[in-house]
Amino acid sequence: MGCVHSVRYLIKCNNTLSNVIFPKRGLRQGDPLSLYLFLFCVEAFSRMLIHAQSNNLLRSICASMNGPRINHLFFTDDALLFMSNKKVMLNALNFATVLGQEINFEKSMVLFSPKTSSSQRRNFDDLFGMNVIEKLDKYLSLPLPIGKKKKIAFIEVTNGLSCRINSWTKRLLSYDGKEVFIKAVLQSIPIYALSIFLALKGVIEGLQTNLSKTWWAGKDKGKFSSMLPWKTLCHPNGMEGLSIRDMRLFNLALIGRQDSNNFNAKKIDKASFNWSSIVAAAEALKNGFSWQVGNGDRVNIRVDNWGMEDLNGGALISNMLNPLESSVRDLWLGDERRWDIDQVYKLYGKD
Numbered sequence: 001m002g003c004v005h006s007v008r009y010l011i012k013c014n015n016t017l018s019n020v021i022f023p024k025r026g027l028r029q030g031d032p033l034s035l036y037l038f039l040f041c042v043e044a045f046s047r048m049l050i051h052a053q054s055n056n057l058l059r060s061i062c063a064s065m066n067g068p069r070i071n072h073l074f075f076t077d078d079a080l081l082f083m084s085n086k087k088v089m090l091n092a093l094n095f096a097t098v099l100g101q102e103i104n105f106e107k108s109m110v111l112f113s114p115k116t117s118s119s120q121r122r123n124f125d126d127l128f129g130m131n132v133i134e135k136l137d138k139y140l141s142l143p144l145p146i147g148k149k150k151k152i153a154f155i156e157v158t159n160g161l162s163c164r165i166n167s168w169t170k171r172l173l174s175y176d177g178k179e180v181f182i183k184a185v186l187q188s189i190p191i192y193a194l195s196i197f198l199a200l201k202g203v204i205e206g207l208q209t210n211l212s213k214t215w216w217a218g219k220d221k222g223k224f225s226s227m228l229p230w231k232t233l234c235h236p237n238g239m240e241g242l243s244i245r246d247m248r249l250f251n252l253a254l255i256g257r258q259d260s261n262n263f264n265a266k267k268i269d270k271a272s273f274n275w276s277s278i279v280a281a282a283e284a285l286k287n288g289f290s291w292q293v294g295n296g297d298r299v300n301i302r303v304d305n306w307g308m309e310d311l312n313g314g315a316l317i318s319n320m321l322n323p324l325e326s327s328v329r330d331l332w333l334g335d336e337r338r339w340d341i342d343q344v345y346k347l348y349g350k351d
Contacts, residue, residue, distance in 0.1 A: 161190065211247075212233075
């Protein structure tokens with residue numbers, strides 16, 4: 001940050017220049033340059049944290065018993081740091097000096113683990129000078145963490161959608177205006193929540209009901225009648241629809257695009273809401289997907305749905321399967337990329 005300098009202002013009034021004005025607030029929020037400066041800084045800071053962890057200068061945490069160690073997470077302009085409560089390690093990390101940016105102490109907070117003693121909390125409270133909280137509340141309108149009542153995760157989303165609808169005089173909009181309002185404004189509100197969690201059936205129905213009311217509402221406040229089923233409006237334009245998104249299918253698509261490996265997601269005991277959503281979405285989506293075979297090395301004939309006629313592990317004749325045969329490539333004649341027809345018939349039958 002030493003090579004970055006702020007601007008200077010001069011105000012001309014009645015052909016007279018004022019004294020030089022030096023802004024002291026830095027780059028304001030929304031400035032196009034602020035995003036690039038932040039990325040430059042956090043990239044270097046991330047590498048320094050990883051280097052410090054590899055040299056045992058910082059002790060990070062594990063998200064699971066056999067998972068990788070994590071000492072930081074960066075998202076947009078937020079930084080989340082994880083470390084042991086040792087004062088030596090915390091003194092080694094001077095955020096403002098390393099990053100070249102000042103900490104906003106009013107928006108920053110510290111969360112201690114339950115086993116941290118009261119005396120340690122007071123010491124670190126004086127060291128940080130930040131607000132000490134007992135639990136995390138919300139981040140990007142989603143609660144952290146989510147308990148047994150899954151519906152609570154979508155309260156802010158449903159309320160935000162209702163408030164946005166009520167703030168617009170939709171009764172005065174034409175149908176073209178309503179279509180733009182639904183597609184560009186309303187359907188963008190729940191995108192983040194729907195890309196993280198698989199919404200409950202009642203939440204999906206509530207979202208689609210609000211969208212339906214917005215479309216069919218007339219000039220009389222609170223009165224509307226549906227001329228067509230909502231599913232018809234979700235059809236493509238060429239199929240007598242308006243291409244309005246079906247929120248359930250949209251929810252499944254957003255979760256499914258997180259990672260292609262999610263189609264092999266395993267069910268585990270006491271899974272988080274996020275992981276349970278990924279597993280449920282994978283089960284709903286995998287029957288509609290198939291592998292593009294390519295060189296055949298990555299396609300597992302025992303578990304992957306790789307053929308157009310349900311050629312998967314369930315279609316195999318198990319007693320004919322060679323333990324060394326695991327990929328599609330093993331069904332080819334050498335490297336000629338031609339099928340070993342006899343072997344295919346033996347494993348899957350001629351039908």
